[in-house]
Amino acid sequence: MNLVSINSDMKAFFKNLLIVLFFIVLADQVVGAMLRYFYFRQESGLEYQTIYSMNKTSEDVLIFGSSRASHHYIPSIITDSTGYSCYNTGREGNFTLYELAILRGVLKRYKPKFIVVDFTVKEFLEFPGSYDPLSNLLPFYRGNPDIRDIIKLRGDYEPLKLSSAIYPFNSLMPVILIGNMEYNKKRKANDNGYFALHGKMKHPPQELKLDRTYPIDSNKVNAFRSILELCNAKNIPVMVVVSPYYDKYSSQDYSVELAKEMAAKYDVPFYDFLQYSPIAGNPEMFQDKDHLSYSGARILSGKIASLIRENISSSNE
Amino acid sequence: MLFNSIEFVFFFIIVTGLYFLLPHKYRWFLLLAASCYFYMAFVPVYLLILAFTIVVDYFAGIYIENSSGHKRKLLLIASLVANIGVLAVFKYYNFINDNITHILGNFGIPNNIPYLQILLPIGLSFHTFQAMSYTIEVYRGNQPAERHFGIYSLYVMFYPQLVAGPIERPQNLLHQFYTKHRFDYNNVVSGLRLMLWGFVKKLFIADRLAIYVNAVYGNPEEHTGITLIVATVFFAFQIYCDFSGYSEIAIGSARVMGFDLMKNFNRPYLAQNISEFWKKWHISLSTWFKDYLYISLGGNRVSLPRVYLNLFIVFLISGLWHGANWTYVIWGGLNGIYLITAMMRRKYIDQYIGKIIPVNNRFIKVVNILITFILICFSWIFFRAESLDDAMLIISRVFTFSGPLFYYNPLMAYCIMAIAFLLISEILLERHGNIIWKTYNSNRFLRYSSYVVLVLIILLFGVFDGGQFIYFQF
Numbered sequence: 001m002n003l004v005s006i007n008s009d010m011k012a013f014f015k016n017l018l019i020v021l022f023f024i025v026l027a028d029q030v031v032g033a034m035l036r037y038f039y040f041r042q043e044s045g046l047e048y049q050t051i052y053s054m055n056k057t058s059e060d061v062l063i064f065g066s067s068r069a070s071h072h073y074i075p076s077i078i079t080d081s082t083g084y085s086c087y088n089t090g091r092e093g094n095f096t097l098y099e100l101a102i103l104r105g106v107l108k109r110y111k112p113k114f115i116v117v118d119f120t121v122k123e124f125l126e127f128p129g130s131y132d133p134l135s136n137l138l139p140f141y142r143g144n145p146d147i148r149d150i151i152k153l154r155g156d157y158e159p160l161k162l163s164s165a166i167y168p169f170n171s172l173m174p175v176i177l178i179g180n181m182e183y184n185k186k187r188k189a190n191d192n193g194y195f196a197l198h199g200k201m202k203h204p205p206q207e208l209k210l211d212r213t214y215p216i217d218s219n220k221v222n223a224f225r226s227i228l229e230l231c232n233a234k235n236i237p238v239m240v241v242v243s244p245y246y247d248k249y250s251s252q253d254y255s256v257e258l259a260k261e262m263a264a265k266y267d268v269p270f271y272d273f274l275q276y277s278p279i280a281g282n283p284e285m286f287q288d289k290d291h292l293s294y295s296g297a298r299i300l301s302g303k304i305a306s307l308i309r310e311n312i313s314s315s316n317e
Numbered sequence: 318m319l320f321n322s323i324e325f326v327f328f329f330i331i332v333t334g335l336y337f338l339l340p341h342k343y344r345w346f347l348l349l350a351a352s353c354y355f356y357m358a359f360v361p362v363y364l365l366i367l368a369f370t371i372v373v374d375y376f377a378g379i380y381i382e383n384s385s386g387h388k389r390k391l392l393l394i395a396s397l398v399a400n401i402g403v404l405a406v407f408k409y410y411n412f413i414n415d416n417i418t419h420i421l422g423n424f425g426i427p428n429n430i431p432y433l434q435i436l437l438p439i440g441l442s443f444h445t446f447q448a449m450s451y452t453i454e455v456y457r458g459n460q461p462a463e464r465h466f467g468i469y470s471l472y473v474m475f476y477p478q479l480v481a482g483p484i485e486r487p488q489n490l491l492h493q494f495y496t497k498h499r500f501d502y503n504n505v506v507s508g509l510r511l512m513l514w515g516f517v518k519k520l521f522i523a524d525r526l527a528i529y530v531n532a533v534y535g536n537p538e539e540h541t542g543i544t545l546i547v548a549t550v551f552f553a554f555q556i557y558c559d560f561s562g563y564s565e566i567a568i569g570s571a572r573v574m575g576f577d578l579m580k581n582f583n584r585p586y587l588a589q590n591i592s593e594f595w596k597k598w599h600i601s602l603s604t605w606f607k608d609y610l611y612i613s614l615g616g617n618r619v620s621l622p623r624v625y626l627n628l629f630i631v632f633l634i635s636g637l638w639h640g641a642n643w644t645y646v647i648w649g650g651l652n653g654i655y656l657i658t659a660m661m662r663r664k665y666i667d668q669y670i671g672k673i674i675p676v677n678n679r680f681i682k683v684v685n686i687l688i689t690f691i692l693i694c695f696s697w698i699f700f701r702a703e704s705l706d707d708a709m710l711i712i713s714r715v716f717t718f719s720g721p722l723f724y725y726n727p728l729m730a731y732c733i734m735a736i737a738f739l740l741i742s743e744i745l746l747e748r749h750g751n752i753i754w755k756t757y758n759s760n761r762f763l764r765y766s767s768y769v770v771l772v773l774i775i776l777l778f779g780v781f782d783g784g785q786f787i788y789f790q791f
Contacts, residue, residue, distance in 0.1 A: 166773065171731070174727035
């Protein structure tokens with residue numbers, strides 16, 4: 001076969017390509033290093049919540065979950081009632097896999113006294129794009145080798161993309177800027193991870209039927225199992241809670257059923273408050289059909305605090 | 318395989334590298350194999366549909382060339398029926414069936430014709446039109462029939478423009494497969510530069526705007542008029558950057574190997590009237606319709622009312638080409654009405670206005686650009702809405718300005734930044750293009766800095782979880 005000879009155009013192209021690539025890599029590393037520095041320097045905002053959850057928590061009781069967790073559990077009420085310090089690591093759009101990553105980050109540093117996992121309806125549902133929110137963990141890829149398996153679920157090429165120093169901070173520049181501003185630190189929008197909502201529902205609850213079966217994401221199921229296993233192995237008391245929904249459900253959710261079975265296997269208390277009567281269906285208790293208002297969160301947090309007390313005392317016996 | 322994927326980056330590097338390493342006589346085979354692989358990355362079995370149209374049109378081309386008179390015409394019609402038949406089955410069957418169900422339902426008669434449970438083969442409308450242009454050109458005697466089956470297959474399947482164009486003509490593309498392309502520094506660099514610009518448009522602008530647009534158009538009943546206006550304007554820029562970004566990646570990746578594909582967009586939102594807009598938007602499709610449908614209907618040689626009717630028909634069909642939904646038909650019809658109205662205005666009114674206000678007045682130009690943009694935005698409502706009911710709901714709300722604007726930071730800031738970036742670069746290029754390109758090409762520092770900055774923009778602000786290109790569905 002007659003392979004083409006290298007001509008002068010090729011030489012010039014590859015020489016110039018190397019120069020351009022060198023400057024791209026240099027700029028990527030410099031800008032990436034600056035973003036990393038300012039990212040971990042934040043002291044407020046949503047990103048800071050993940051930084052705090054992963055690297056800084058020292059509280060006795062930790063709450064895990066999604067946006068529902070972050071709007072449903074008020075740490076100050078739990079602390080007042082139990083005497084244990086409490087932090088809510090719940091974050092919008094994030095589910096079991098994120099919770100497992102945070103738990104691994106926490107257990108590297110210390111052993112909490114109690115863990116509450118908020119479980120949502122359809123938690124294990126398989127759907128396209130469900131790993132996208134794991135982008136919140138990208139800044140931790142470099143410093144936390146034990147969560148890399150979770151981040152790699154985002155795609156086969158994720159490790160390659162993460163060779164860029166900027167990529168972990170993609171789309172975060174304004175957030176990082178605001179997170180570093182003095183005025184933002186004074187806003188104090190949250191109470192140890194809890195974000196209060198102050199609206200109420202304008203329409204009555206609907207009667208809904210939950211799906212008995214749907215495609216299940218085995219990675220999410222395994223992550224949930226790992227959370228229970230890790231807590232068991234470290235001897236940390238844990239309970240799983242399905243917090244209330246506004247609408248009335250006439251059937252059981254598939255994910256909730258599976259989670260209940262797994263919890264029973266590990267001897268973990270499972271509290272299904274999906275239709276918890278003082279809250280579910282009450283328009284004053286909800287900001288929207290999935291999220292409690294401050295009034296609802298107060299009642300639920302009181303209930304959770306008493307359950308934590310009970311569970312800690314029974315585990316001590 | 319999506320252009321905005323890491324797989325494509327590897328694919329492109331390997332195919333282009335092998336292309337220049339292989340002797341010329343083997344290159345067609347490499348490109349054909351690569352194109353098959355590229356297409357099969359979507360739904361492998363749909364390669365068979367492509368193979369069917371390729372075989373039909375390959376033989377049709379040869380038989381048309383060897384025939385004369387009535388037989389020649391019959392062969393062309395047979396080939397066109399085969400191509401349109403494939404389109405009809407895969408794209409329009411369920412749409413037609415739906416309408417039959419609706420009509421019969423009005424008389425209380427059930428429709429027992431079964432629906433097809435099939436996915437639309439990706440890019441079907443594009444490669445079908447490209448294949449049809451070949452047989453028509455052979456019939457018209459403008460293009461000799463291609464005897465090399467592999468080269469003809471490559472004409473239909475050439476991977477850069479296989480799934481979303483530009484829709485090429487045989488006179489422009491076929492002979493290029495016989496040309497021995499050597500590694501040309503200028504082609505490679507300008508091709509890569511065009512690809513980089515296409516990636517910026519897709520990842521930084523289109524996919525960012527898509528987040529807002531999808532949130533609003535997914536639930537139009539929950540949004541206020543002002544939000545729907547903002548979402549529609551964002552969609553105008555989204556679809557432009559999505560499609561022109563795709564076209565630039567396609568043209569750039571072909572240019573690297575030495576192929577010259579036709580330009581598909583030319584800063585359409587700076588058009589001063591609808592006629593100009595359609596000369597700048599999706600140029601390969603507009604000229605296809607002009608060459609093969611409008612002229613066949615009589616073009617400008619018929620009476621004026623007939624010209625208007627022909628234009629309206631062309632735009633209706635163009636709407637239907639985009640999708641099997643009445644929203645697309647109305648979108649096409651609306652643009653037809655715009656164009657006919659503009660032609661009437663030019664003929665009957667402009668001559669009087671021109672005497673009062675000079676046509677070259679800068680203020681008038683800006684006003685014309687804005688009016689054209691608003692009209693196009695209005696038609697995009699039909700294009701983007703998920704149903705006719707949604708479109709009507711959006712239009713009824715667009716004219717009520719009450720209620721708050723739906724926004725969440727920093728998304729809104731990103732969207733505004735992306736649109737400003739696009740507009741500034743397009744206006745500067747439109748007004749001072751020659752000087753900018755001259756300075757750019759003569760200043761190595763400027764060129765290298767621009768590459769670094771554009772890559773940083775993608776890494777910092779690009780959307781990496783974004784979906785496929787909008788026009789893939791057509």
